[in-house]
Structures are given as C-alpha cells and as structure tokens.
Amino acid sequence: MHDIRLIREAPNAFDAAIMRRGGDAVSSDILAIDAERRAKIQAAEEAKAEQNKASKLVGAAKAKGDEAEFERLRALVAEKKDAVARLNDEAKAQDAKLAELLMGLPNLPFEDVPEGADEADNVEIRRWGDPRSFSFTPKEHYELAGVLPGMDFETAAKLAGSRFVLLSGAVARLHRALAQFMLDTHITENGLTETWTPVLVNEAMMYGTGQLPKFGEDSYQTTEGMWLIPTSEVTLTNIVNGTTLEESYLPRRYCAHSQCFRSEAGSAGRDTAGMLRQHQFEKVEMVSVTHPDHSRAELDRMTRCAEGILERLGLPYRTVVLCTGDMGFGARQTHDIEVWLPGQDTYREISSCSVCGDFQARRMNARFKPAEGGKPEFVHTLNGSGLAVGRCLIAVLENGQQEDGSVDLPEALQPYLGGKTSLTAEGTLA
Numbered sequence: 001m002h003d004i005r006l007i008r009e010a011p012n013a014f015d016a017a018i019m020r021r022g023g024d025a026v027s028s029d030i031l032a033i034d035a036e037r038r039a040k041i042q043a044a045e046e047a048k049a050e051q052n053k054a055s056k057l058v059g060a061a062k063a064k065g066d067e068a069e070f071e072r073l074r075a076l077v078a079e080k081k082d083a084v085a086r087l088n089d090e091a092k093a094q095d096a097k098l099a100e101l102l103m104g105l106p107n108l109p110f111e112d113v114p115e116g117a118d119e120a121d122n123v124e125i126r127r128w129g130d131p132r133s134f135s136f137t138p139k140e141h142y143e144l145a146g147v148l149p150g151m152d153f154e155t156a157a158k159l160a161g162s163r164f165v166l167l168s169g170a171v172a173r174l175h176r177a178l179a180q181f182m183l184d185t186h187i188t189e190n191g192l193t194e195t196w197t198p199v200l201v202n203e204a205m206m207y208g209t210g211q212l213p214k215f216g217e218d219s220y221q222t223t224e225g226m227w228l229i230p231t232s233e234v235t236l237t238n239i240v241n242g243t244t245l246e247e248s249y250l251p252r253r254y255c256a257h258s259q260c261f262r263s264e265a266g267s268a269g270r271d272t273a274g275m276l277r278q279h280q281f282e283k284v285e286m287v288s289v290t291h292p293d294h295s296r297a298e299l300d301r302m303t304r305c306a307e308g309i310l311e312r313l314g315l316p317y318r319t320v321v322l323c324t325g326d327m328g329f330g331a332r333q334t335h336d337i338e339v340w341l342p343g344q345d346t347y348r349e350i351s352s353c354s355v356c357g358d359f360q361a362r363r364m365n366a367r368f369k370p371a372e373g374g375k376p377e378f379v380h381t382l383n384g385s386g387l388a389v390g391r392c393l394i395a396v397l398e399n400g401q402q403e404d405g406s407v408d409l410p411e412a413l414q415p416y417l418g419g420k421t422s423l424t425a426e427g428t429l430a
Contacts, residue, residue, distance in 0.1 A: 002102050004034055017108040020115065020324045030101060037094035044087035051080035104214050106329045107359040110296075113333050116323025122336070123323070128307065129316030131340045132399060140343030141272040141397040147171055147407025149427030153276070163233070163264065163272070163279045170429045171393075174409070176283075177416035178396070179257050179389045181241040182284040182309055186386055190305045192255040192286060197235035199259050200226045205238045208364040210330040220261050228261035233383040236287035240379065241364040245372040250379065251298060255386060258283065275390050276348070282389040288382040291368070292358065295380035296333075299355040302384045303335045304353040309387055313410040315395050316340040318347050332357045337387075339395045350391045353384030377413040395425075 007014045011027035018026060054076045061069040114123045142151055150171030156164035167175055186192040206212040206227050211219060211234065220228040229235060236254045245252075260283050267325060271277035290298050290427070303319065310317045323335040331354035340345035358378035367376035400408040408421040414421060420429035 001099075001359065002105060003362065004098070007031065007220060008034070008294075014060050014108070014171050016286055018105065020109055020113075021106055021327070021420070022104070022117065022325050023389070026105065027102070030098065033094055033098045033101065037098060038089055040087050040091035040094060044084050047080045047083040047087060051077055051084060054080065058351075069427050072097045079356070100213070103363070106327075107332050107356060109327060109331075110323045110333050114321060114323045117325040118323075118327050122320040122322040122326055124318055124320045125320040125335075127316070128311060129314070129340070130340065131316050134342065136210070136403045137418045138342035138345075138398060138401060139405075140274055140341075141394045143343070144397060144401055144407065144428050145425045146407055147425045149398055153275075160279075163277065165275045165278060168272070170423055170427055173417065173421065173429065174396070174413070175389060175393050177413050178392050179282060179284060180416050181312075181413055182386060182389070182392075183255065183257050185309060185312065186284065186286065186305060190253075190308070192253045192305075192420075194225070195232075195236060195239075195254045195256045197229075197232055197256050197258065199229050199232075201229055201234055201238070201263070202226060205234055205241065208241050209234050209360050210363065214329065218263055229258065230262045231260050231283060231383075231385075232256040232258040232285040233287055236285060237360055237381050237383060237393075238288075238364060240361075240366040243366055244376050245289075245366075245368040246381065247291065247368050250368060251288055251294065254287045256285050257389075258285065278390060283305070284386045284389065285383075286353075286384045286386040290380045290382065292377065292380050294297060295355050295357065295382060297331060298334065298382050299353060302382055302386075303337070306353060306384055306386045308336055309340060309392075310337065310395075312412045313392070313396060314412075315392075315399055315410075317350070322352075328352070328354060330356045330359050332359070335384075339391070341398050342401075343394060343398045348391065350395065351385040353382070355380065355382045406425075 002073065007030055009388050013030060015025035015027045054073050058070060058073045058077060061073055102215065114121065141147060144260065150167060150169040152166040156166040183194060187194050203225060211230060219230050236256055260281050262279060264277060264279060264290065286302055288298050288302060298421065315374055317337055317339045320336050322336055327334050334352055334354040336349050337351040339350040341348050357380050360381045361378040366379050368379050369376050396410060402408065405425040409417065409422055417429060422430050424430050
C-alpha cells in the first residue's frame with residue numbers, strides 16, 4: 001500500500017512510476033478522493049466545535065429564562081450533532097474508497113529496475129554451470145522410464161481433477177528428500193529460522209501481503225471464508241502483522257516448507273503437461289523482515305541462498321532481474337532464478353526473490369522502534385522461493401537422466417536417500 005503523503009507531495013513522480021509498470025496515471029483520482037475526504041473531516045471538526053459552543057450556551061439561556069434562545073440553541077446542537085455524524089460517515093466512505101484504490105495499485109519499482117513489457121525484457125545478471133551435452137535426445141521428466149511408476153497423473157485426475165499429481169515410491173521419496181535438504185541447508189548454513197505455519201488463513205492476512213483484493217481468483221477460498229495459502233510468504237510475512245518490533249530484533253529470517261495452493265486462473269492452457277504448473281505443490285519459502293537501510297542487501301543475500309541450493313545439487317541456472325512489466329504486484333525489485341531443463345531445452349523459473357520495501361508493512365501495520373529513539377517506522381519485507389520443490393524434482397530428473405530412462409542423483413541428496421545414488425529404469429532407488 002502506498003503512502004498518501006508521498007502522492008500529495010510528488011504526484012507526477014508517482015504517476016511516472018506506475019506507468020513504468022504499464023499502468024495509467026492515477027494520482028489525480030487519488031488526490032480528488034483524498035481532498036474530498038479531508039474536506040469532510042474538516043467540516044465535521046468545525047461542526048463539532050459549533051455543537052460544543054452551542055451546548056455551553058444552552059444552560060445559560062435556560063438559567064436566564066430565555067425560552068426562545070434556549071430552544072434555538074437546543075435545535076442548533078441537534079442540527080450540528082446530526083451534521084457531525086453525517087460528515088463523519090461521508091468521510092469514512094471516502095476513506096474506504098481511497099483505501100480500495102490504493103490497495104489495488106502495485107508497488108513502485110526502484111529507479112534502476114530495467115524498463116520492459118514482459119519476460120523478453122528481463123536482464124540476465126549471471127549464469128552458473130554448463131548445461132550437459134547428451135548423446136541422445138533428452139526427455140521431459142514425465143517421459144522417463146524410471147519416473148513412470150512413481151508419477152501418476154491419471155489417478156490424481158480421478159481424485160481431484162487436472163493439474164494434480166500422485167507421487168509414490170522412489171519418486172515420492174526423492175521429492176521429500178529435496179524438501180528436507182533445502183530446509184536443512186537454510187537452517188544450518190544460511191541462518192534462517194525454521195517455521196511451521198497454517199495453510200489456511202483469514203482474509204486480513206491475504207490483504208496484508210497483497211494477494212487481495214486484486215488476485216482473489218488465483219487462490220482458493222473455503223465456504224467459511226478462509227483462504228488456502230498460495231505460498232507460505234503469506235503466513236511468514238504476517239507473523240509481524242500489527243506489531244511494533246525493537247530495532248534490535250531485526251533482521252528476522254524465516255523459512256517454511258509447506259503445501260501451496262493456486263487456482264492458476266490466469267494461466268489457463270499453460271504448462272499443462274507434467275508437474276511444472278500444479279494446483280497443489282510444495283515450496284520451501286524464505287521471508288526476511290529488515291530495517292529499511294538493509295533491505296536491498298538482503299535481496300542479494302536471499303538470492304544467494306536460493307542459488308546455493310541449485311549449486312549444491314549441480315543444476316545449471318541463470319539469474320535475471322525482472323523488468324518493470326514482469327514484476328509481481330508487491331515487488332520493488334525481483335531476481336528470478338531459472339534452472340536448466342534439458343527436456344524443454346530452456347531455462348525455467350524455480351525461484352523468485354523480491355524486495356517489497358514498506359509496501360506490505362503498510363498493509364499489515366508492521367513497524368519497528370528505532371534504537372536511537374523517535375517515532376516507529378515501517379519495516380521492510382522480502383520473500384523468495386528456496387526452492388519450489390516440484391520444479392526442483394523436475395530439474396534433478398531431467399538433468400540426471402540416462403539413455404535407458406534411469407537417473408543419476410545429486411551427491412548432496414544421498415544422506416537423505418540412505419546412500420542411494422540413482423533412480424533405476426524400473427523406478428527404484430539403487
């Protein structure tokens with residue numbers, strides 16, 4: 001959410017930033033609503049002052065026996081009381097209208113975020129690892145002989161519909177091992193605090209991180225009004241919802257392994273084959289809550305945490321800075337990490353790390369007390385995948401595949417697989 005004071009002070013700059021993201025100039029609409037809201041508040045205060053003044057004179061008129069003046073003043077008090085109530089209601093209505101408008105506007109990109117309309121305009125900043133040369137045509141993950149016994153889309157469709165998968169046997173164990181490896185690495189090496197959170201949240205929490213009101217169709221809501229989380233960013237970030245922290249408490253770095261649920265309403269027809277884009281999936285999420293002066297450095301740190309997982313697994317990747325037209329709603333800057341998938345002969349997103357500035361903090365009213373004193377300030381928040389477990393499974397399977405349909409597994413996973421080093425063509429660990 002945006003600071004209305006900054007829009008008042010620099011409306012043209014605000015519009016310019018919104019338009020960099022492909023939006024329209026909106027400051028004039030915002031300021032018109034704000035002006036009307038402030039006028040109503042001022043009028044209500046003036047009416048209240050007149051009401052109080054008349055109230056003080058009512059007793060004096062009664063004491064003097066001036067019945068006409070008494071009745072006039074009493075009528076004036078009632079009139080001003082009604083006016084105060086009406087003006088306050090009108091001000092609240094304008095306030096709600098303003099909040100709704102501001103809630104629907106995306107975050108403002110940093111000035112150095114590259115201009116662009118879509119993913120074609122993203123800027124690559126580094127690569128790691130060389131894609132493997134195959135002596136055969138590599139297959140996609142769901143086509144591998146060793147994967148077929150443990151990755152069942154037909155039964156999942158019977159159980160729940162399209163875009164679900166049933167994992168079993170060695171493939172399910174490999175999927176679990178990846179999540180465990182990610183968690184252990186982030187906890188023991190990267191200094192994140194392991195957290196286990198609900199997957200159902202109330203509506204306020206979805207507003208707090210920006211999933212609502214604009215993107216409700218992309219998530220699932222229960223009949224009781226609760227929401228299934230699209231990512232544990234929602235729960236981890238909202239840990240500080242409505243709180244005022246001591247500066248010494250910062251930074252807070254959390255991670256959680258959770259089920260995630262997305263309706264993918266805006267992605268109809270995309271990536272329907274295999275388990276690349278599912279309605280239910282698992283992710284190890286990272287969230288940082290920081291001092292404003294440190295949030296951009298924290299973005300680099302978070303990105304390195306995610307990249308390190310891929311490097312330990314020996315998976316080639318590239319890191320890109322998203323352009324203004326491709327960033328998520330709540331981000332000021334985003335680094336996407338794309339892993340190499342030989343079956344598709346391309347890089348695909350496996351992590352997205354974003355710094356949100358105080359955008360989410362304003363929605364959540366999350367602040368900290370400066371150590372040197374002064375008024376509480378809004379914290380800065382960041383989030384990133386560390387990593388998407390299903391997509392990491394895909395990458396491990398495709399990059400390690402052999403011509404007979406077996407898969408050589410990363411050495412880093414062997415402690416989680418009882419020392420096993422491969423997925424055989426028959427679908428067992430060996």
